[in-house]
Amino acid sequence: MKYQNSLEFAQQQDAEDNLSHFRKKFHIPTDDSGNELIYLCGNSLGLQPKNTSEYIQKELQDWAKLGVEGHTEGEHPWLPYHEFLANSMAKIVGAKPSEVVMMNTLTTNLHLMMVSFYQPTDKKYKIVIEADAFPSDKYAMESQLKFHGYDEKEGLILWKPREGEELCRFEDLETILKEQGDEIALLMIGSTNYYSGQSYPLKKITDLGHKHNCKVGFDLAHGAGNIQPNLHETGADFAVWCSYKYLNSGPGSLGGCFVHERHANNKNLTRFAGWWGHNKETRFNMRKEFDALPGAEGWQLSNPPILSMAAIRASLDVFEAAGFENLRKKSVTLTGFLEFLLDEMNNESISVITPRNPEERGCQLSIQVKDADKSLHTKLTEVGVISDWREPDVIRIAPAPLYNSFTDVYGFVERLKEVLK
Structure with missing residues (x-):
């Protein structure tokens, strides 16, 4: 896929995504005003499916x-x-x-x-x-x-x-x-x-x-x-x-x-x-x-x-219902979009330590930030991103294909730019 660095591109990909409706099957965390947060932490704790309560x-x-x-x-x-x-x-x-x-x-x-x-x-x-x-x-x-x-x-x-x-x-x-x-x-x-x-x-x-x-x-x-x-x-x-x-x-x-x-x-x-x-x-x-x-x-x-x-x-x-092969295919594309946007930042203070080859990774990208400490993660949280910090200098970002969107990924990178200024 040829990626583009724009919100319109992300929204278009979501509109064409055959798996996008599965997002509605999950509870997405919100802030105090009821706005959905950008949740990219499924590698630590996955979100709750809405059918879980019914099953229990x-x-x-x-x-x-x-x-x-x-x-x-x-x-x-x-x-x-x-x-x-x-x-x-x-x-x-x-x-x-x-x-x-x-x-x-x-x-x-x-x-x-x-x-x-x-x-x-x-x-x-x-x-x-x-x-x-x-x-x-x-x-x-x-x-x-x-x-x-x-x-x-x-x-x-x-x-x-x-x-x-x-x-x-x-x-x-x-x-x-x-x-x-x-x-x-x-x-x-x-x-x-x-x-x-x-x-x-x-x-x-x-x-x-x-x-x-x-x-x-x-x-x-x-x-x-x-x-x-x-x-x-x-x-x-x-x-x-x-x-x-x-x-x-x-x-x-x-x-x-x-x-x-x-x-x-x-x-x-x-x-x-x-x-x-x-x-x-x-x-x-x-x-x-x-x-x-x-x-x-x-x-x-x-x-x-x-x-x-x-x-x-x-x-x-x-x-x-989603089919794991379908999910894996979306995962490769979604994480590829994240990688593309990070490269587009052209910021020498950040590097992705996860392999570039999609066959050598899942959906997670580990972003190493030069001279950073956990305050960077705190700032991301304050602007509505739920991610994961690992010492000494890595933010783990995992766009899960069941409930994450291309718009989530674009929104995260825009907020990362904000907090790095």
């Missing part, structure tokens, strides 16, 4: 009307409720429904996956993560190393950008595996880096790890609902994600988990077990030995929180 209220009504019978008698019975999410969620992450389950929260799921897929030996015990991984991932890796009796600093290998660069290079990961592959048990990489916005080549990473007899897992916190990770085709052993960012399920809502189907029926895998992962046919017998369900369901622990799942179902129904 329905379960509250069934609870009030049916009590315990809601587990089997409600319109959407609670007993199999997690199954209602599997098909839509699988499409979004590129998996088979049997490979996906919504349960727990992200870091809890990460630890559960590592029980099964981090099996260190005296020689092969190290873990590779990207140097600037989200801190929760780093804490989880370090604690797993300590739990298994290893030094957490010596056992954790950081895949770093080169000096003077912001992005990780795949060839440097290849060097790490070439030099230390015999000692590495697990590659645990964020699919899309929270800080830089860089999306990594998941298939290449998986193939590289498996070539060196390592297990491979991905954190899709900034990938699910943003990029298409094609998890089944990628061949990763496992993946985990949250649902409150691009998946719009509400603060602290349940996370998701992927286990590749080649592990589906391996009951010999070490795992932490709970009754919701047990054979559905005998689950309520209460006196049977643990019999793991096939697929990702077999890693469940407890019966799920239905109200959180209702919010997830509300959002996934919106994704289903």
Whole structure:
């Protein structure tokens, strides 16, 4: 697309956008006067779909009307409720429904996956993560190393950008595996880096790890609902994600988990077990030995929180109506427009550290501002922009294709010009 730097162009793109009506399906935050704010922070917390209240209220009504019978008698019975999410969620992450389950929260799921897929030996015990991984991932890796009796600093290998660069290079990961592959048990990489916005080549990473007899897992916190990770085709052993960012399920809502189907029926895998992962046919017998369900369901622990799942179902129904391929196509165009407008500013004090190639990023652009501090973010907030600041000098801007518009993007850049004066 040939972009133009004008409000008229942005408005014309919105008028021609087949997905523009989905914006009306979300609550857009407003200021004290009722004017819509420019919300570009879906990479931190997605907006609330308008159908969320209805979906949650329905379960509250069934609870009030049916009590315990809601587990089997409600319109959407609670007993199999997690199954209602599997098909839509699988499409979004590129998996088979049997490979996906919504349960727990992200870091809890990460630890559960590592029980099964981090099996260190005296020689092969190290873990590779990207140097600037989200801190929760780093804490989880370090604690797993300590739990298994290893030094957490010596056992954790950081895949770093080169000096003077912001992005990780795949060839440097290849060097790490070439030099230390015999000692590495697990590659645990964020699919899309929270800080830089860089999306990594998941298939290449998986193939590289498996070539060196390592297990491979991905954190899709900034990938699910943003990029298409094609998890089944990628061949990763496992993946985990949250649902409150691009998946719009509400603060602290349940996370998701992927286990590749080649592990589906391996009951010999070490795992932490709970009754919701047990054979559905005998689950309520209460006196049977643990019999793991096939697929990702077999890693469940407890019966799920239905109200959180209702919010997830509300959002996934919106994704289903829009079609993820359509959303991804709009995302590339929308973020490309943001990149174009930032370039048009011709301001030497700002630079975009996110990759220029749309295949190497999602919708987020990380804007580095020379000599800036958080006061810049405060000023943006004061002029009606909800964005995200990350120390020391980066503003993260994420135009989410479900509810953001070309006009949002144009309005943000105009306000950024204002506050930089």
